Amino acid sequence: xxRKSWQLLLALLAIPAFAQQNPEPPRLEISDFHFITEVDxxxxxxxxxxxxxxxxxxxxxxxxxxxxxxxxxxxxxxxHSISPIDLYDQKLRTLTRGLGSxxxxxxxxxxxxxxxxxxDEPKMTQAPEGFETVxxxxxxxxxxxxxxxxxxxxxxxxAISEGIRDRxxxxxxxxxxxxxxxxxxxxxxxxxxxxxxxPSHASHGGAPEGYTAADYAQxxxxxxxxxxxxxxxxxxxxxxxxxEGGILPIDAYMATDQILSAKPQPExxxxxxxxxxxxxxxxxxxxxxxxxxxxxWLSKTELGLKYYEEARDKFLPDxxxxxxxxxEAACGGNPWAVTYLDSFRYLEQxxxxxxxxxxxxxxxxxxxxxxxxLDSETLDPRPNYWSALMWNKLMGTKVYxxxxxxxxxxxxxxxxxxxxxxxxxxxxxxxxxxSSFSLPVDAEKFLLTADSLQSKTxxxxxxxxxxxxxxxxxxxxxxxxxxxxxxxxxHGIMFLAIKK
Numbered sequence: 001x002x003r004k005s006w007q008l009l010l011a012l013l014a015i016p017a018f019a020q021q022n023p024e025p026p027r028l029e030i031s032d033f034h035f036i037t038e039v040d041x042x043x044x045x046x047x048x049x050x051x052x053x054x055x056x057x058x059x060x061x062x063x064x065x066x067x068x069x070x071x072x073x074x075x076x077x078x079x080h081s082i083s084p085i086d087l088y089d090q091k092l093r094t095l096t097r098g099l100g101s102x103x104x105x106x107x108x109x110x111x112x113x114x115x116x117x118x119x120d121e122p123k124m125t126q127a128p129e130g131f132e133t134v135x136x137x138x139x140x141x142x143x144x145x146x147x148x149x150x151x152x153x154x155x156x157x158x159a160i161s162e163g164i165r166d167r168x169x170x171x172x173x174x175x176x177x178x179x180x181x182x183x184x185x186x187x188x189x190x191x192x193x194x195x196x197x198x199p200s201h202a203s204h205g206g207a208p209e210g211y212t213a214a215d216y217a218q219x220x221x222x223x224x225x226x227x228x229x230x231x232x233x234x235x236x237x238x239x240x241x242x243x244e245g246g247i248l249p250i251d252a253y254m255a256t257d258q259i260l261s262a263k264p265q266p267e268x269x270x271x272x273x274x275x276x277x278x279x280x281x282x283x284x285x286x287x288x289x290x291x292x293x294x295x296x297w298l299s300k301t302e303l304g305l306k307y308y309e310e311a312r313d314k315f316l317p318d319x320x321x322x323x324x325x326x327x328e329a330a331c332g333g334n335p336w337a338v339t340y341l342d343s344f345r346y347l348e349q350x351x352x353x354x355x356x357x358x359x360x361x362x363x364x365x366x367x368x369x370x371x372x373x374l375d376s377e378t379l380d381p382r383p384n385y386w387s388a389l390m391w392n393k394l395m396g397t398k399v400y401x402x403x404x405x406x407x408x409x410x411x412x413x414x415x416x417x418x419x420x421x422x423x424x425x426x427x428x429x430x431x432x433x434x435s436s437f438s439l440p441v442d443a444e445k446f447l448l449t450a451d452s453l454q455s456k457t458x459x460x461x462x463x464x465x466x467x468x469x470x471x472x473x474x475x476x477x478x479x480x481x482x483x484x485x486x487x488x489x490x491h492g493i494m495f496l497a498i499k500k
Contacts, residue, residue: 141186172222305323363388447494448492
């Protein structure tokens with residue numbers, strides 16, 4: 001009897017020690033969610049480069065890069081000629097429609113030097129003096145038809161090169177007026193526009209030699225007066241700068257503070273900026289796949305926002321802030337941008353910026369180069385496309401903070417899209433070990449995984465995501481799970497639909 005009592009006592013004494021070694025997982029309390037902000041209904045949006053619309057020189061795929069040619073020709077060898085994108089392609093339209101309502105931004109550095117050919121003649125073989133590329137009515141009609149078919153809203157920018165200026169070097173609105181007139185005549189509408197793409201890099205973007213912040217301010221005054229009179233419904237975005245605050249290695253640029261403090265001081269309806277966390281290997285950048293899941297990398301988007309948010313607060317404190325161009329890395333993206341590895345950055349960027357109050361995030365690009373959502377040649381979805389599809393399906397516009405602390409998991413909470421009293425929850429495990437948390441309610445689970453981090457194939461609840469034989473999207477169904485301990489596998493991305 002004494003021996004059994006000692007055994008029982010030892011067993012009881014062992015319970016606390018065991019519990020300390022295996023503590024209860026953190027509990028995700030739904031009652032602790034509190035509203036912090038709201039994003040635009042078209043929060044998740046994307047870019048189609050002007051170069052894609054008109055055709056021209058764009059980033060050479062890594063498989064076609066010739067190191068010897070790069071040594072001889074330098075930067076020019078990093079690009080090759082591409083044909084205009086077919087915006088009437090049914091596969092492209094089907095996949096784009098799957099991403100829901102969005103802003104579609106037609107811009108990029110190429111837009112700074114693009115001439116609008118306002119007639120129905122064959123496309124000019126050479127751009128007029130002072131321009132580099134030509135946009136035809138047919139090509140722009142393709143854009144308008146695509147935007148209208150997608151129930152999207154159009155964002156763009158305009159030329160600022162020598163060709164658009166008078167003999168005194170002043171910006172003139174003739175080209176913009178022609179584009180506005182034609183857009184209206186074919187049932188289109190421009191919702192928002194930047195005067196031009198990335199004035200911070202004006203010297204590399206087709207601006208006149210020696211272009212300064214004072215020049216920008218004078219041009220912008222003319223531009224704004226013109227837009228206010230000719231198209232007052234267009235929201236003016238700006239400045240659309242990029243790379244500052246130590247984010248990118250920039251040797252020469254026009255600082256945003258210089259632009260915003262120039263006289264007459266530019267005033268925008270919406271403050272816009274661009275963000276790339278680094279430069280791709282194509283352009284001699286130092287990013288590696290080994291760092292793609294680090295907190296330093298995943299949080300860098302917040303560091304970029306902080307710089308531009310401070311400029312916004314200083315000069316335009318009441319303006320909403322939009323990120324109008326972003327991707328894995330500048331110069332077309334790294335080779336791993338086409339793989340599951342970049343899904344973590346893609347979703348964490350959306351989640352983190354939504355919590356910080358950014359109203360719109362526009363990914364670059366829809367279907368060109370390594371950072372595209374779709375493969376350039378086949379238009380097949382890449383892993384980031386499936387991430388975007390899941391975000392569109394579940395994450396609404398209301399953003400919540402969860403009083404939830406976890407060493408391994410990152411969590412983002414929105415209202416459940418299409419429901420007034422439910423939650424869409426994104427839980428990201430960038431670690432190489434399984435982790436868990438406790439959920440007090442039943443939910444529908446959508447778990448994204450891959451066989452390896454640099455796989456181009458993604459699984460949803462264990463089933464490979466792929467198009468049907470007729471290029472349609474597969475049915476996206478969840479798996480019901482009961483309240484209790486929920487396991488998130490290593491390198492797993494879990495969405496939960498919680499309905500009250």
